[in-house]
Amino acid sequence: MTLRRLAVAAVALFASASCFAQTFLWNTYNESSFSDAVASGNSVTVTVAANSRLTFFTTSFTPIALTNGTTKMVNFTVASTGGLTAADTTTTRALYAGFFNTASTTSGATRFADDTGYLLRWNPGSTGNGYLEYQERGSGAVNSLYNGYTAATNFGVGSSGAAVELLDNTSYTFSTRLVMSAGGAFSFGTSSNSTNYGASISGLPATYYGYTNTDATPVSSFDMFAVLLQNTTGSDVSFTLTMDTATLVGSYSAVPEPSTYAALAGLAALGLVAWRRRRATV
Ligand SMILES: [Ca+2]
Numbered sequence: 001m002t003l004r005r006l007a008v009a010a011v012a013l014f015a016s017a018s019c020f021a022q023t024f025l026w027n028t029y030n031e032s033s034f035s036d037a038v039a040s041g042n043s044v045t046v047t048v049a050a051n052s053r054l055t056f057f058t059t060s061f062t063p064i065a066l067t068n069g070t071t072k073m074v075n076f077t078v079a080s081t082g083g084l085t086a087a088d089t090t091t092t093r094a095l096y097a098g099f100f101n102t103a104s105t106t107s108g109a110t111r112f113a114d115d116t117g118y119l120l121r122w123n124p125g126s127t128g129n130g131y132l133e134y135q136e137r138g139s140g141a142v143n144s145l146y147n148g149y150t151a152a153t154n155f156g157v158g159s160s161g162a163a164v165e166l167l168d169n170t171s172y173t174f175s176t177r178l179v180m181s182a183g184g185a186f187s188f189g190t191s192s193n194s195t196n197y198g199a200s201i202s203g204l205p206a207t208y209y210g211y212t213n214t215d216a217t218p219v220s221s222f223d224m225f226a227v228l229l230q231n232t233t234g235s236d237v238s239f240t241l242t243m244d245t246a247t248l249v250g251s252y253s254a255v256p257e258p259s260t261y262a263a264l265a266g267l268a269a270l271g272l273v274a275w276r277r278r279r280a281t282v
């Protein structure tokens, strides 16, 4: 390899570092205690004990800061060997996902108490037809991402709102659109159509598209992403969450290890210096 090619390759490697360095560190909370750094990577699987709820969350990414007039997409896929089908339709909801602001407290046994944000819930419904709803969490709430919210509001689904229950052993891809209007109001999407929805779920017989009304007093920065699974069965279940990196790039990026950047920057600098010296002597 010529020195020039080495320099070009080094620069390209450095430029792409923020794209491939999507290393999420995952933690769990079982409503009584935290387990930190239980898994890492874009696709992870955890065990949810029988008749329990597990919160599965990460803070290892550059915060999503929604300035006025911006939209951010976050996509992820979930599957569970149990806990989704025939969930308790009167007192519990099977699957939740949320975007939160940690108030810069991300460790300790009461770290959730000061968190704010939004929680989406796939509600299995009382008639067998599930739907998406959301709630806003206020600060000073109890130390659980399951509690401490405003009343739930159904997502608007227009005329395309037919939905069914989520099933066990099936992969569902959630696509979420976080919108901050020019005037500073937050919403999940602006319409239930396929291009402006706030949340869609594919994997159902028909893709679900929904959106929320605007929140004029929004949470505008999110530094924690969480998924909660309610295992309503009497057996432990396996739950897998996969982040869609293709969509995360450009929305927000995980933070590479500082040593990675330092090494790549050093390699790029050395390559450029060598190339310039070689050119100067030709
Ligand atoms: Ca906190």
Ligand SMILES: [Ca+2]
Pocket (backbone or CB within 6 Å): 136, 215, 216, 217, 218, 219
């Ligand atoms: Ca609000």
